Structure formats: C-alpha cells, structure tokens
Amino acid sequence: MTGEHDHDHGHDHAHGDHDHPAPAHGHAGIQPDSKEPSEDWEFLEIALRELLIEKGVITAREIEDKLEEWDGKCPENGARIVARAWTDAEFRKRLLADGNAAVAEMGFELPGLKLVVLENTPEVHHMVVCTLCSCYPRAILGLPPLWYKSKEYRSRAVREPRAVLAEFGTRLPKSREVRVVDSTADCRFLVLPERPKGTEGWSADRLATLVTRDSMIGTALALSPDGTRA
C-alpha cells in the first residue's frame, strides 16, 4: 500500500488514499458507517480485502490504522499553513518557492509528489480541478469533498468556471484572470487565498478560522472577519 505516487488512476484508488467503505459485516457493538454493499465494485473490494487478509499480505489492523491515519488529515491543517503564510513573510516566500520543503517544517509530507502553492492576488484567481480523476493534496487537506470528484464539477470547472464559481457564491470581476488549474499529473495544488481585509493584527490561530476548505481549492474566498462568506 505504499506508493511513490498517489494520484488516483482514473477510479480514485490510489495507494492507501482512497475512500474505504466500512467492513460489510460489522462486529458486535460497532455500527457500520455505510450501507450494506450492493454494487459490483463494493463486492470486489470486499473480496479483494478479505483475500489479502486471509493470505497474510496485509492485516485487518493495518487497514484500520490506515483508515485512522487518513481520518486524521483534514482541511484545518491546510488552514494552519495558509494562516502562517499570511503572518510570516519569510514562510510565505519559502512556501511559494518550494511547497514540499515549507510544509515539511510543519510536519506535513507529500512523498513522491510536488506541492505547488498558488497565490491568489487581485490579478489572478486560481481554482483547482482534476478533470481526469480526483487528484487532491490529501496529505494537507484530507479527503476531497464529493463534489470535487463528481463528473459535473470535473467537466464544468474547466469550461464554465465563472458559472461554477457563482454557484459557490464567488463572483469575481472580469478584469481578474480566473486560472483553472487542472491537476493532471505529479503536482498537487494548494490555493493560498487572499488575506481578508479587516484582519490586521490577528494571530495566525485566529486567522486560520477564516480559511475554509473551499478557499484552498479556489472555489471560494477566505471568510470575512465576521465569519461570513466574502
């Protein structure tokens, strides 16, 4: 399950970073967090998992550990990175120059992938999509939202970005370049949203509360100081 490479090969299955249905036959006292399997791929996944365990290739414990590891990755980590970049000019420079090295300072690693941080400015607004599958900087944002993996978002983001942005409540002047970043290969992209006005003097911890997951994908802006959508 360890790969040098984590993008999702067309069906969101990459090495250890895919969405796991709960075991079909829950143990006593443990409630499954998904319904009984009914689709072919669900039966295939269960059969494969049980065979791998039966043949001693992996253990059930390893699967559980991996699930817990992935559950521990969440957008709050990305928000801490962004808030630090807003308050620490030197860190911001390092983050934009070499994303991997900068986030490693905070304990985050993206082995085998290049982290590229996209700085939103009054001139350019970045918005990330993976039209081919669901590539996403999971190590720092956790699992992608379902809409990010939907065919609708994947096809519309590159063709009608302004309509998609409007549906997220994000309206930008036409003079600002909307740059849709299609995550097609070995890079992973994190959007560095603009720091909201009216937050002068705020601590990094307080600023982090304004950094939403969507603002780091680029479908939204960071929240206003009162916590509402900008």
Place this chain on the structure above:
Amino acid sequence: MSARFKSGDRVLVRNDDRQGHVRTPSYLKGRRGTVLKDFGAWPNPESLAYGGDGLPPKVNYWVRFDMDEVWRGDGDYAHRDSVVAEIYEHWLEPLGPSEPPRAKRRPGRRRAA
C-alpha cells in the same frame, strides 16, 4: 535529462488517440499553449500504471492555455481566463514564435442549457 522546452515557449498538444493511462486531457489535445514552468523529469505514468518501470522519465511541464483557444467562445469565462495543466513532454510539439495569432473571438458566454 534536458528539457526540450523552456518557460515562454509556444507549444501544441499532440492530438494522439492513445489508449491507456494517459494524463493529457482530451479537451486540450490539438490546442496551443505557452509553457509556464518545467517541473522536472518524472517516471512515465503511461508505463508505471501497468507495472512498468516508468523509464525513460518524461519532463512534466505546466502549460497555460487561453480559455478562448480551448473553447472558442463556447463556455462561461471572461476573455483573460485560462486553464493551466501539467503535460508531459512527449505530448508537446514546438510552435514557432512567428505563428500568427488566432483570430479574436468573442469572450465566452454561458451556453444554452
């Protein structure tokens, strides 16, 4: 390995109909763009995906395309908007600097439903 293209170079995405684990999206095939950055050489995913060694590695570029070049007006975007994608070197062909600019098109509009 040395990179064939550098930042600022105009390139054309090959219109190959190759099957397999291709990381070049169809909507960019045959489109003209500008190299923004060279991300260095990576094992070739078209080989890696099938248990191959990914050799020889391929240089991965960041290429910027005008929305007007990609959609020819059939989309919802503003005139300056763009799409940027990672494209491997073997999918790119050089375009001369003297290439005449494409005729101006109206900026994108929302498509009829």
